[in-house]
Amino acid sequence: MTSIAHTPEDPLPLGRPRARRTLGGMIVAWLRVNLFATVPSGIITLLMLFVLGKAAIGLWQWGFANAVWFTSGNDSAACRAVRGIGACWAVIPEKYRFILFGTYPFAEQWRPALAVLIFIALFVVSSRRSFWRKELVLLWAVSLFVIGLLMWGGLFGMSYVSQDRWGGLPVTLILATFGLAFGFPLGILVALGRRSKLPAIRSLCVLYVELIRGVPLISLLFMASVMFPLFMPDGVNIDKLLRAQIAFILYAGAYLAEVVRGGLQAVPRGQYEAADALGLSYWKKNVLIVLPQAIRHVIPPLVNTFIAFFKDTSLVLIIGIFDLLTTAKTAIIDPAWQQFSVEVYVFVGVIYFVFCFAMSRYSRSLEAQAPR
Amino acid sequence: MTSSTPKRPPQRPWRLSLDDPRVAGIFWQIVVVGIAVAIVAWLGWNAAHNLSARRISTGFAFLGREAGMPIADSWIDYNPKNTYLRAFIVGIVNTLRVAVIGIVLATVLGTLMGIARLSSNWLLSRFAAVYVEVLRDLPLLLQLLFWYVLMQGLPAARQAWRPIEGVFLSNRGLIIPSIPFGDANWWVLLALIIGLAVFYVVRRRLIAQQMLDGRPRPAWPYALGLVIALPVVVSIIAGARWSIALPELRGFNFVGGWTLAPEYFALLIALVTYTSAFIAEIVRSGIQAVPKGQSEAAKALGLKRGFVLRHIVLPQALRVIIPPMTSQYLNLTKNSSLAVAVGYQDIVSVANTTLNQTGQAIEAIALIMLVFLTISLGISFFMNWYNARIALVER
Numbered sequence: 001m002t003s004i005a006h007t008p009e010d011p012l013p014l015g016r017p018r019a020r021r022t023l024g025g026m027i028v029a030w031l032r033v034n035l036f037a038t039v040p041s042g043i044i045t046l047l048m049l050f051v052l053g054k055a056a057i058g059l060w061q062w063g064f065a066n067a068v069w070f071t072s073g074n075d076s077a078a079c080r081a082v083r084g085i086g087a088c089w090a091v092i093p094e095k096y097r098f099i100l101f102g103t104y105p106f107a108e109q110w111r112p113a114l115a116v117l118i119f120i121a122l123f124v125v126s127s128r129r130s131f132w133r134k135e136l137v138l139l140w141a142v143s144l145f146v147i148g149l150l151m152w153g154g155l156f157g158m159s160y161v162s163q164d165r166w167g168g169l170p171v172t173l174i175l176a177t178f179g180l181a182f183g184f185p186l187g188i189l190v191a192l193g194r195r196s197k198l199p200a201i202r203s204l205c206v207l208y209v210e211l212i213r214g215v216p217l218i219s220l221l222f223m224a225s226v227m228f229p230l231f232m233p234d235g236v237n238i239d240k241l242l243r244a245q246i247a248f249i250l251y252a253g254a255y256l257a258e259v260v261r262g263g264l265q266a267v268p269r270g271q272y273e274a275a276d277a278l279g280l281s282y283w284k285k286n287v288l289i290v291l292p293q294a295i296r297h298v299i300p301p302l303v304n305t306f307i308a309f310f311k312d313t314s315l316v317l318i319i320g321i322f323d324l325l326t327t328a329k330t331a332i333i334d335p336a337w338q339q340f341s342v343e344v345y346v347f348v349g350v351i352y353f354v355f356c357f358a359m360s361r362y363s364r365s366l367e368a369q370a371p372r
Numbered sequence: 373m374t375s376s377t378p379k380r381p382p383q384r385p386w387r388l389s390l391d392d393p394r395v396a397g398i399f400w401q402i403v404v405v406g407i408a409v410a411i412v413a414w415l416g417w418n419a420a421h422n423l424s425a426r427r428i429s430t431g432f433a434f435l436g437r438e439a440g441m442p443i444a445d446s447w448i449d450y451n452p453k454n455t456y457l458r459a460f461i462v463g464i465v466n467t468l469r470v471a472v473i474g475i476v477l478a479t480v481l482g483t484l485m486g487i488a489r490l491s492s493n494w495l496l497s498r499f500a501a502v503y504v505e506v507l508r509d510l511p512l513l514l515q516l517l518f519w520y521v522l523m524q525g526l527p528a529a530r531q532a533w534r535p536i537e538g539v540f541l542s543n544r545g546l547i548i549p550s551i552p553f554g555d556a557n558w559w560v561l562l563a564l565i566i567g568l569a570v571f572y573v574v575r576r577r578l579i580a581q582q583m584l585d586g587r588p589r590p591a592w593p594y595a596l597g598l599v600i601a602l603p604v605v606v607s608i609i610a611g612a613r614w615s616i617a618l619p620e621l622r623g624f625n626f627v628g629g630w631t632l633a634p635e636y637f638a639l640l641i642a643l644v645t646y647t648s649a650f651i652a653e654i655v656r657s658g659i660q661a662v663p664k665g666q667s668e669a670a671k672a673l674g675l676k677r678g679f680v681l682r683h684i685v686l687p688q689a690l691r692v693i694i695p696p697m698t699s700q701y702l703n704l705t706k707n708s709s710l711a712v713a714v715g716y717q718d719i720v721s722v723a724n725t726t727l728n729q730t731g732q733a734i735e736a737i738a739l740i741m742l743v744f745l746t747i748s749l750g751i752s753f754f755m756n757w758y759n760a761r762i763a764l765v766e767r
Contacts, residue, residue: 034494041493048495200401204408214745216709218720219737227733230422231415311511318713325514341521349510349518356509 063087088340092347095331102167102322111150112170118143119173127362163241167322175248175313183252190253191260192286212254217315220247225319244316252309259301263294303363307356324348434730441725443717445633456726463722464743471705474643481644482651489656507649513710516642520714523634529625538618546637547619550630556612563606567598635716647704658693659685690762698755702748719743
């Protein structure tokens with residue numbers, strides 16, 4: 001560490017007076033290099049300080065100084081008094097149970113809360129490299145089963161709760177997780193099919209991927225909610241949440257297939273040829289040799305697809321399924337709190353942000369670790 | 373020449389067994405296609421049965437019937453007495469108008485943010501980083517609802533904000549001054565477009581000549597003549613009158629000017645800011661993909677910073693940028709269908725209303741798919757053409 005002070009070269013640009021190695025001198029040097037290196041840069045800094053400062057003061061006054069944090073009972077009078085000049089965070093303690101868990105029976109809401117915790121634990125465990133083993137699949141199966149048990153109940157003294165009473169964060173996590181858990185294997189199969197030598201299978205896979213990717217997700221969800229019953233025989237009635245879930249699986253499958261295909265293309269041909277030379281069958285060749293390498297290649301883009309997919313689950317709002325965004329939008333229909341939707345959206349936004357930000361940081365750390 | 377054709381390996385005789393890879397291939401293809409056809413046939417049979425049970429006739433005859441659907445925000449003449457076909461065309465125009473303007477604005481904003489991200493100014497690059505991170509990690513639908521709520525929370529028309537003279541921001545949307553267009557004005561616009569096109573050709577020839585002998589030939593006299601003088605002359609000859617119509621508040625509403633409805637405005641802001649965050653990342657990684665030696669060599673030659681960016685770095689970065697940019701454009705177009713959540717009547721919203729009114733679910737969704745597949749193919753073709761044009765010419 002001491003060698004730094006003795007380096008002969010000075011990191012400062014040439015032609016500038018050497019700043020003294022005091023704290024003040026170092027701050028001045030940092031400012032000079034990073035904020036006021038040139039005249040235009042200095043002007044940009046001052047302009048941005050002015051604009052950002054003004055915005056920060058405004059946000060501070062709205063969000064903290066003039067904000068109302070709590071009210072007693074279902075009374076929003078204090079909030080309406082500061083409307084326009086201060087935020088009404090009191091709407092959050094008033095409504096958070098509904099936003100997080102929807103119309104799930106109030107006394108039983110520890111069950112979805114526990115399900116959410118299991119989901120988070122599952123994500124954390126799956127992100128660790130040391131857990132990337134076969135047992136992970138088993139862990140997923142067990143966890144998803146326990147989550148289903150918690151949500152439905154009907155066993156071990158837990159009362160039965162049907163799907164149409166589920167809502168909020170658990171529904172968002174269920175849609176995203178089950179969509180990925182089933183969409184990922186589907187995507188792998190389709191990616192393999194798209195690179196198959198058999199023309200009929202290849203064109204089927206191309207048709208599937210391009211059709212799904214060519215249209216907006218909303219039209220798939222409309223299909224699931226409106227058209228699906230038309231295509232079923234009489235008397236078969238599938239729950240709305242399950243129909244949306246199927247649409248999500250098909251959607252995720254198509255996008256993940258393209259990512260996996262990118263990984264397959266990155267596997268050197270020698271690997272295929274070596275596997276063929278060993279006399280491995282098609283499935284053994286892919287499962288044992290090709291796929292492990294291909295998927296390792298595309299983990300960062302896979303995580304990015306997961307993020308996009310997690311955000312896209314919010315679209316079920318349009319077909320009226322109670323996910324986190326829908327419960328938030330419904331919570332503010334209450335006339336007393338109608339005017340404070342911005343605060344509720346900020347609250348929900350923070351939840352979405354925490355999940356997505358964690359995933360994107362994770363993806364970036366993987367990219368940094370990846371051998372080049 | 374004859375020896376270059378490789379010799380085919382000797383054909384093995386066919387065996388009627390799944391151990392023969394050729395037979396197995398044909399067998400599995402028949403099985404998979406058979407399953408797919410069976411599923412589709414089963415679904416189709418169910419659908420036909422259900423439709424006849426509900427007395428819904430299939431086909432596109434409904435397009436000729438009266439729509440009875442009000443569309444508030446339309447660029448072409450429309451009233452509820454028009455046919456469904458016309459309503460669909462209005463929806464398509466509305467989709468295109470959000471998508472095209474959104475793509476242009478998102479590209480500009482995203483490129484600026486991507487360059488800002490790489491700025492040596494710490495404050496600017498940090499700001500761009502936070503902008504990108506926050507916008508990328510929130511669902512677009514949430515952002516759209518947020519902007520729409522903000523829009524609705526704006527003061528009423530009478531207390532509208534007036535940041536500049538003639539610009540009003542209220543819960544009726546954004547109202548900006550307009551330029552009334554007569555026939556003469558259109559002629560001037562035409563002259564401007566022709567002037568730009570000719571200038572583009574001239575400039576290419578100038579550059580080609582410079583390539584031959586190395587002498588730079590200034591293009592600005594041509595620009596002055598073709599892009600500025602030509603329209604001005606046409607304007608004087610045709611007698612075009614240029615005026616700015618300032619919007620005015622009369623009673624409870626605005627007269628004159630150009631109105632961007634709150635639904636459209638919210639959708640546009642949400643799409644542009646959201647997509648620009650992704651474009652910023654693409655531009656940043658594209659610029660970073662250009663080897664540092666390129667800009668260092670250019671600096672060593674004594675070229676100026678802006679010149680280096682425009683002529684050395686960006687042309688090389690574009691080759692990395694274009695393919696992912698294409699998929700962002702496609703995403704923006706598809707995401708414009710979120711319009712239905714705020715009641716802006718794009719193609720998806722019109723089709724959805726049609727579906728509810730007529731029960732023609734299959735036809736309505738087929739139309740949505742047709743429109744989006746056409747737009748997607750159009751954008752893909754254009755971007756592929758552009759990509760091929762700027763691709764590296766190996767010598």
